[in-house]
Amino acid sequence: MPYKMKKDSAVELNGVKEIARRANVSIGTVDRVIHNRSGVSEKTKKIIQDIIKELDYQPNIMARRLASNKVLNFAVLIPAESNETEFWAAPLIGIEQAESEIKQYGIKVEKYFFDLNDKKSFVNLTKKILKSSIDGVLLAPSFIDESLAFTKQCDQLQIPYVLINSDLPKQDSLCYIGPELFHSGYLSAHLANYAIRENGKVLIINISREIDNHHHLLRKEEGFRAYFADHAKELTIIKEDIRQTDYSSVAARLKDLLHDHPDAEAIFVTNSRVVSVARYLQESDQKKLLLIGYDYLKDNVAYLKNGLIDFLICQKPQEQGYRGIMALYQDMVLKVEVEKNYFMPIDIITKENYKFYRN
Amino acid sequence: MPYKMKKDSAVELNGVKEIARRANVSIGTVDRVIHNRSGVSEKTKKIIQDIIKELDYQPNIMARRLASNKVLNFAVLIPAESNETEFWAAPLIGIEQAESEIKQYGIKVEKYFFDLNDKKSFVNLTKKILKSSIDGVLLAPSFIDESLAFTKQCDQLQIPYVLINSDLPKQDSLCYIGPELFHSGYLSAHLANYAIRENGKVLIINISREIDNHHHLLRKEEGFRAYFADHAKELTIIKEDIRQTDYSSVAARLKDLLHDHPDAEAIFVTNSRVVSVARYLQESDQKKLLLIGYDYLKDNVAYLKNGLIDFLICQKPQEQGYRGIMALYQDMVLKVEVEKNYFMPIDIITKENYKFYRN
């Protein structure tokens, strides 16, 4: 006698077994239909598919991943955390978090970091990725043309890819996860507006030497201006581009700027470099201006805390990374529909709520 | 010859098998140690435990859930969505989302809804839950004493429980997931402050007949007042309690209130009933006041959109539900440490960013 009795026949089967039983075939045949491999006559195929539909069969994911001992390889291609900005540290944390959650399901994540000031490094890494056997890609398409070339190759190889932080419209990505820039500028304008009187003056400051990323900043600026246009507010907007991003250069420019416009009531900095402005305001002992900038970075938060920055706009960079990996996982493993465009919420961070913010 | 060759002996085993091999025992024995069941001598137990540590063995969760055909039952006890407020619809959605994600891992979620105006309904359901065989509980402890009685019983039965939306300090819950009320009030005051001149006037309005939940509102009020105290702002705060929550009663009270205080510049409503105030302001053709309230509810957002409400404070009720269930899952299935206090971020919603908000 066997050690363990088989369950008696009254037991309800499920999964492939039940389908096989109903269709009067073996589980092997059912399996072939499910993975639509060859070797099944159209007739029995139809029968089995109908049964699958009727039962609303949901494959057991655990058993599936257990049995198919395959490992899926995801490649991540994002900028390195530069000394220009620590921004990309956050998405990386999210990516690693997702990785640790799903590595037990047989997923490996390879990370590649390119230099934001060096297109070549980007191109080289794309080549490297395409050589390694990869099943999915998470991409930050900072260099537009080069990214387009890369995604086209992915399309050809049938490798799904997810874009984060900036979009590459018209491309056949699995999805885009990131900010909607225009509205974040628009929102900033609303906040700035509380400090600006009728016929007042506000400064927009772009601090960036990365020409490629400039459309990013521009979108925000457009949103910012649109708010005042929509609300028919009479005011003066002074716009300043600063391409030398080291602090002393920025400080020098700010000195001139504030000298020329002593009546400015608010400053909108279109990226995380708001920290330099805050520092200058502090050191120059300026009268209090409303200061709005971007991103939940350590230095920025410090100036938020001591009141020099009033609002930080942030769009959960960490979650972007997390969701990017998870989108690949959901598509390839769980075979679940994923949202084509996942715009991150536009979060407002102040002195009062920063402690509770989840990046 | 067998159909499939065994892997040759050079193969690297992992999991229990490898442990068993190293310890010179069978996997059965290893299994007993892992689940510290009886039947293993102290000596071999030690050996095996050392090997487990050395290998940093991580059990394969899929295989585990597959093999142990057990089903875990989670009970959810939260208020029904009343016509007083649709608030509890959101956590429910999050709960159901979590449920659908983990049901394939053998987890069932039973939902019980009590009437916020009827303590007895709460108590009855706790009894029902304790009778059914349950492995974990998600609880909204609206009625404090009754909840305490319930959680004590859970403690005795070794059933872990997670609290959402309001805490029950000093209890041995697995974790608390919800808002930190004081700071949300504090933040509201900061926002209100932009509209209030020196020596201005602001109204605080509590609209609620649920006496039990009143400490909730009070905490927010304290935070609100604390902001002005901390910033040494001279202003007048008028506080009003409205216990009749139907619109006409509220409208009547507001009429008197605004008549008595025509110089008020801002109104802070301590919960989601801000909708009534917005409606009254609209209908009474009042001059523009800054209006701040709580929760991303449909009606509230409508008034946000048309400008009558300036800011909504919201703390992701849906995510609270989601995380509540997931916390149980992480603890009981993944055996992962969970944060004891997960305070939700304090989100600021405006006309400009509500479209991107994730509740």
Place this chain on the structure above:
DNA sequence: AAGGTATTCGGGTACGTACACGTAATTTCT
């Protein structure tokens, strides 16, 4: 020392699926 009882451990089967291989059925060719 023989028998009994605890204690400790090995081995087998199952979970639901994937896939390689084998065989039976059918078609195609000569």
Place this chain on the structure above:
DNA sequence: AGAAATTACGTGTACGTACCCGAATACCTT
């Protein structure tokens, strides 16, 4: 018609773990 090629389907083994059952050994009794 019979052989060969093709197509259609069945079967066994494996994935890593849980858990049951029985075997083996150790420890007592008398």
